[in-house]
Amino acid sequence: MFELFADSTPNARKISIMLEEINEKYLVTFINLNKGEQFHEDFKKISPFSKIPVLRHENQTIFESGAILIYLANFSGEFYGLNQNLTTQWLMAQMGYIGPMLGQHHQFHHYNPGKSEFGEQRYFKIAETIYKNLDDHLSNNEYLAREYSIADMATFPWIARHPIHDIGLNKYLNLTRWYNKIALRPAVIKGYDLLKDGTVPPSVN
Ligand SMILES: N[C@@H](CCC(=O)N[C@@H](CS)C(=O)NCC(=O)O)C(=O)O
The missing domain is CATH 1.20.1050.10 (Glutathione S-transferase Yfyf (Class Pi); Chain A, domain 2)
Known part of the structure; x- marks a missing residue:
């Protein structure tokens, strides 16, 4: 089971999309950026720059969305491409x-x-x-x-x-x-709706 610390932002959605793509179950712990929850001492222990996203898996936590995506690609063996x-x-x-x-x-x-x-x-x-x-x-x-x-x-x-x-x-x-x-x-649509509030990727006009 994965735990994703996130708010509904582009950097966090990268991770919920990948978790949906590799079909992994995850719990979202909402960090309300508008309320400054990223600056709480407990959160800073897992995110030294007070930024979301952070992913917890087993006994480790990872910050930086690019590092998390690489971790998940290596974990699943998927979506890192042939090259x-x-x-x-x-x-x-x-x-x-x-x-x-x-x-x-x-x-x-x-x-x-x-x-x-x-x-x-x-x-x-x-x-x-x-x-x-x-x-x-x-x-x-x-x-x-x-x-x-x-x-x-x-x-x-x-x-x-x-x-x-x-x-x-x-x-x-x-x-x-x-x-x-x-x-x-389908995984992008599900992952984009990170907080399950019905948000969909905006269409192109
Ligand atoms: N390079 C970082 C950037 C993370 C980042 O900037 N997160 C924003 C939300 S998208 C944030 O946590 N902002 C809170 C703040 O700056 O106080 C990553 O990709 O994970």
Whole structure:
């Protein structure tokens, strides 16, 4: 049995999607970020930077969503792809670039508009470039790393925030094709609804 410490955010959804994909049972322990529960001393013992997600399995806990996905891929023997270097490369691109940059775009463009014109413009442009670069790559690749893998599971919940990005996902045909295909997977639909409150991946208009 796995225990996932999470709130309904893209980084946490990566893990619930993977747990559904490998058909493992898991309990979600809700860490309410708005209430600052990530800063509780007990939680800090398993998450030194006070971030979700954290996964508990048997006698160990793991923080950092990329590390958790690799752990689960090794545990299950699934979704690391035939070429693990390729999968790791795209997973790390999500962890080190796509996630952090789109996260800044959320902050400046959506949650705090009007506070910094520079921040808004900088991260809007970067978000647009990320859409374009992913679209280019997906123009001759079905998935990020050949087969459907933890790299796609890591990236999907970030692109699923497209309604707040205001970039216009529908202009990027290859990225939209990839997004729609993943959004139809039963495990993705179940895992996306991490808190079981009926949340579904947003459709592309
Ligand atoms: N690199 C980390 C990032 C984790 C992260 O930023 N989590 C956010 C939610 S998506 C969080 O816990 N934020 C709480 C805070 O910053 O106080 C990972 O991928 O696990």
